[in-house]
Amino acid sequence: xxxxxxxxxxxxxxxxxxxxxxxxxxxxxxxxxxxxxxxxxxxxxxxxxxxxxxxxxxxxxxxxxxxxxxxxxxxxxxxxxxxxxxxxxxxxxxxxxxxxxxxxxxxxxxxxxxxxxxxxxxxxxxxxxxxxxxxxxxxxxxxxxxxxxxxxxxxxxxxxxxxxxxxxxxxxxxxxxxxxxxxxxxxxxxxxxxxxxx
Amino acid sequence: xxxxxxxxxxxxxxxxxxxxxxxxxxxxxxxxxxxxxxxxxxxxxxxxxxxxxxxxxxxxxxxxxxxxxxxxxxxxxxxxxxxxxxxxxxxxxxxxxxxxxxxxxxxxxxxxxxxxxxxxxxxxxxxxxxxxxxxxxxxxxxxxxxxxxxxxxxxxxxxxxxxxxxxxxxxxxxxxxxxxxxxxxxxxxxxxxxxxxxxxxxxxxxxxxxxxxxxxxxxxxxxxxxxxxxxxxxxxxxxxxxxxxxxxxxxxxxxxxxxxxxxxxxxxxxxxxxxxxxxxxxxxxxxxxxxxxxxxxxxxxxxxxxxxxxxxxxxxxxxxxxxxxxxxxxxxxxxxxxxxxxxxxxxxxxxxxxxxxxxxxxxxxxxxxxxxxxxxxxxxxxx
Ligand code: HEM
Ligand code: SF4
Ligand code: SF4
Numbered sequence: 001x002x003x004x005x006x007x008x009x010x011x012x013x014x015x016x017x018x019x020x021x022x023x024x025x026x027x028x029x030x031x032x033x034x035x036x037x038x039x040x041x042x043x044x045x046x047x048x049x050x051x052x053x054x055x056x057x058x059x060x061x062x063x064x065x066x067x068x069x070x071x072x073x074x075x076x077x078x079x080x081x082x083x084x085x086x087x088x089x090x091x092x093x094x095x096x097x098x099x100x101x102x103x104x105x106x107x108x109x110x111x112x113x114x115x116x117x118x119x120x121x122x123x124x125x126x127x128x129x130x131x132x133x134x135x136x137x138x139x140x141x142x143x144x145x146x147x148x149x150x151x152x153x154x155x156x157x158x159x160x161x162x163x164x165x166x167x168x169x170x171x172x173x174x175x176x177x178x179x180x181x182x183x184x185x186x187x188x189x190x191x192x193x194x195x196x197x198x
Numbered sequence: 199x200x201x202x203x204x205x206x207x208x209x210x211x212x213x214x215x216x217x218x219x220x221x222x223x224x225x226x227x228x229x230x231x232x233x234x235x236x237x238x239x240x241x242x243x244x245x246x247x248x249x250x251x252x253x254x255x256x257x258x259x260x261x262x263x264x265x266x267x268x269x270x271x272x273x274x275x276x277x278x279x280x281x282x283x284x285x286x287x288x289x290x291x292x293x294x295x296x297x298x299x300x301x302x303x304x305x306x307x308x309x310x311x312x313x314x315x316x317x318x319x320x321x322x323x324x325x326x327x328x329x330x331x332x333x334x335x336x337x338x339x340x341x342x343x344x345x346x347x348x349x350x351x352x353x354x355x356x357x358x359x360x361x362x363x364x365x366x367x368x369x370x371x372x373x374x375x376x377x378x379x380x381x382x383x384x385x386x387x388x389x390x391x392x393x394x395x396x397x398x399x400x401x402x403x404x405x406x407x408x409x410x411x412x413x414x415x416x417x418x419x420x421x422x423x424x425x426x427x428x429x430x431x432x433x434x435x436x437x438x439x440x441x442x443x444x445x446x447x448x449x450x451x452x453x454x455x456x457x458x459x460x461x462x463x464x465x466x467x468x469x470x471x472x473x474x475x476x477x478x479x480x481x482x483x484x485x486x487x488x489x490x491x492x493x494x495x496x497x498x499x500x501x502x503x504x505x506x507x508x509x510x511x512x513x514x515x516x517x518x519x520x521x522x523x524x525x526x527x528x529x530x531x532x533x534x535x536x537x538x539x540x541x542x543x544x545x546x547x548x549x550x551x552x553x554x555x556x557x558x559x560x561x562x563x564x565x566x567x568x569x570x571x572x573x574x575x576x577x578x579x580x581x
Contacts, residue, residue: 010292017311034312039320041290041308049290051308053320062329068400069417070408086417088424090400091503095513096329100319109428110502184292190300190321195293 002164003078004121005192006152007172007185008052012159015040015050019151019160023054026122026150027139033103035119036151049183052151052160054119055080055101056191063093063102077143078165079121084137089113098190121162122149169196299323305510316507328513332520337401340524347528351535361541363557364469371552372569379444383548386437389430394527396423396430401520428501431494438490441483448474449483454564474565482533486526493522 015038023029023036036054061080064072071086072093082093091113094102104113124141127134134141142150152162161168169185173196176182185196299306300323307319375383399407399420408416455477461470463478475483496519499506506512537544543557558566 015311020312032314034314034317037310037312037314037317039308039310039318041306041320043309047290051320062325066329066332068404069420070404070413071417086413088417088421090424091500091512092332092516095509095516096325096332098321098323098325100317100322100509104503106504109425111504112428112501113503183290184294186292187296187321189293189296190323190326 003166004057004163005078005165005168005188006054006056006121006149007161007168007188007196009159009161009172009175010049010051010183010186011179011181012157013038013050013052014157014159016156019052019155022150022154023119026142027120029117029139030105033105033117035101035103035117051186052155053099053101053187054151055097055121056099056187057121058098058191059193062096062098066092066096068092073126075123077121077123079123079143081120081123081125081138082116082118083126084115084117085126087115089115093118099187122147165192172196296321296323300326303327316509319509322509324510324513328516331517336517336520336524337405340398340401340520343524343528344531347531351532351540355535355539360539363542363554364560365556367543367557368555370555372555372558372566373551374547374553374558375551377551380548380551382437382440382444385433386441389434389437390530392430393427393434394523394530396427397523398527399423400427431497431501434490435494438487438494442487445475445483449480451477451480455480469560469563471563472561472565473568474562476561482529485529489522489526489529492518493526496522 017038020034020036020038024034027035029035036052038050038052040048040050042048057078057080059078061072061074063082064070064074064080067082067087068090069086069088071083073081073083075081089104089108089112091102091104093116094100094104101118102116103118104116106112107114120138120141122140122142124130124134124144125138127137129144130141142148147153149162152160155161161171172182172185176196182196189195295306299321303324305319305322305324310318400423403416403420407419411419452473454471454473458466458470458472458477463470463476496515499515500512500519503512506515537548541561543554547553555566
């Protein structure tokens with residue numbers, strides 16, 4: 001099976017936040033939680049660049065390593081998903097995650113964390129695919145329908161790429177070759193222990 | 199048409215129309231009927247502005263204007279640098295930047311346009327170090343410290359056995375702890391043990407308990423355990439503060455403690471003199487108060503993440519909490535041993551408030567002297 005990854009070409013990202021909006025809308029993500037966000041480095045200065053970031057579905061995922069109740073599981077596509085019925089909202093995955101992907105509703109005792117929510121790569125959770133209960137907990141399951149994540153699908157500049165890691169890496173390499181520059185694949189070194197040429 | 203004509207006739211003819219008709223004989227219906235839009239008050243004019251009749255340049259109104267002076271450049275002139283060619287802009291390279299941050303620490307962050315400003319942290323390689331702390335250091339060191347303490351104490355008990363009251367029981371008792379002191383002690387003790395057990399479940403339950411009882415049951419247990427951990431923090435902290443008030447005076451270090459330690463402390467031949475608390479008990483007291491405060495503060499920071507909206511600080515809070523919890527538990531295991539099976543006659547102090555007179559003589563001679571002197575004084579006073 002393919003190893004699914006995200007890649008954000010920061011030389012193309014125009015910080016329009018369409019991916020953020022698409023994600024919120026597709027999964028009806030609650031107020032206060034952002035599964036995807038756009039971070040602008042050096043905002044307003046020459047050389048500023050924006051990167052759309054969500055869960056990178058890491059190889060040897062740190063979140064899964066530290067979870068005290070071991071509620072994470074991997075899929076055939078290399079995705080890192082979690083079971084909200086098992087999560088206790090301790091926050092450890094957020095401490096360990098290099099990308100700040102895990103988010104929590106503030107519903108626990110004393111304003112503490114509720115069950116963790118993060119990007120599912122539009123692949124839902126352990127419930128029956130595309131069932132109502134899966135939608136309520138994790139949002140829609142586009143992967144089960146044979147579709148790619150909506151954020152990347154509707155990126156107007158095709159800065160955000162989703163799909164098989166090798167294919168999107170080759171698309172990116174081709175772009176770099178053609179235009180003669182590129183700042184690399186953000187997060188790839190940290191998430192996949194792999195770098196793409198700049 | 200008739201209505202429009204009538205309306206035009208009724209218009210006050212002082213303004214736009216009059217101007218437009220200049221050159222024409224006035225009076226009668228105007229031959230040109232396209233009414234130019236009036237420039238009136240509602241349009242920002244003064245109400246009777248003139249409509250230009252031609253596009254010839256108009257003379258300036260309002261008198262002569264002062265000549266504009268071009269702004270002079272600041273001295274010295276700062277040259278505006280030409281923009282860098284696009285391909286060379288901001289030579290950051292993701293892989294290199296990540297490698298550098300992974301090496302030196304620190305987060306890669308920027309601006310976000312969502313309310314959660316903490317989301318501006320793009321990559322925090324420190325998560326890797328914290329993961330190492332959680333999965334290796336804390337669990338291995340915790341297991342070693344706790345099991346090591348248990349083994350050492352078991353060995354001590356088997357080799358040396360409990361410390362007996364040398365003179366045997368006298369049959370008379372002396373009052374050592376009041377009812378409030380004892381209740382407070384047990385409140386702290388019970389909450390500490392439950393905090394410890396529920397905490398250890400967080401640390402080791404995944405490896406020890408989960409495979410045995412299954413994922414669902416383990417989450418149910420841990421979910422409850424977490425709530426117990428959070429709610430019992432309050433009696434623990436309140437009791438700890440009460441201990442500060444109740445026992446601070448008797449735990450201030452003194453010269454007697456130095457002598458007690460020099461004589462060999464618990465290993466000493468015979469019993470070196472000590473006050474109400476000996477140096478080891480005082481050390482435990484300060485350790486529990488200090489460690490308890492650290493564990494509580496860091497615990498509350500973990501419990502209410504709104505207090506610390508920054509992942510790096512939260513990692514540190516966890517490190518402090520985890521380490522403090524482990525060493526305190528080890529110390530308290532030692533305390534429990536000494537207070538129960540390790541020392542004959544010690545447990546009844548916290549159970550009934552009374553200890554055997556000989557026990558008190560041997561372990562807390564100076565305190566007994568004080569108590570006796572005070573008893574004599576009050577007895578004399580009562581005479
Ligand atoms: C008094 C205030 C305390 C508070 C508010 C507090 C709160 C917390 C919180 C929020 C956690 C994170 C895990 C979770 O959310 O379930 C935690 C973990 C833990 N606590 Fe406490 N705690 C307190 C005192 C203690 C004490 C006195 C001990 C030791 C006896 C202790 C032992 C632990 C342990 C061992 C962990 C797990 C650490 C790990 O494995 O990562 N706690 N505590
Ligand atoms: S990005 Fe974060 S949440 Fe996603 S797999 Fe990696 S560590 Fe886990
Ligand atoms: S918040 Fe939930 S998913 Fe994250 S580490 Fe804790 S229990 Fe696991």
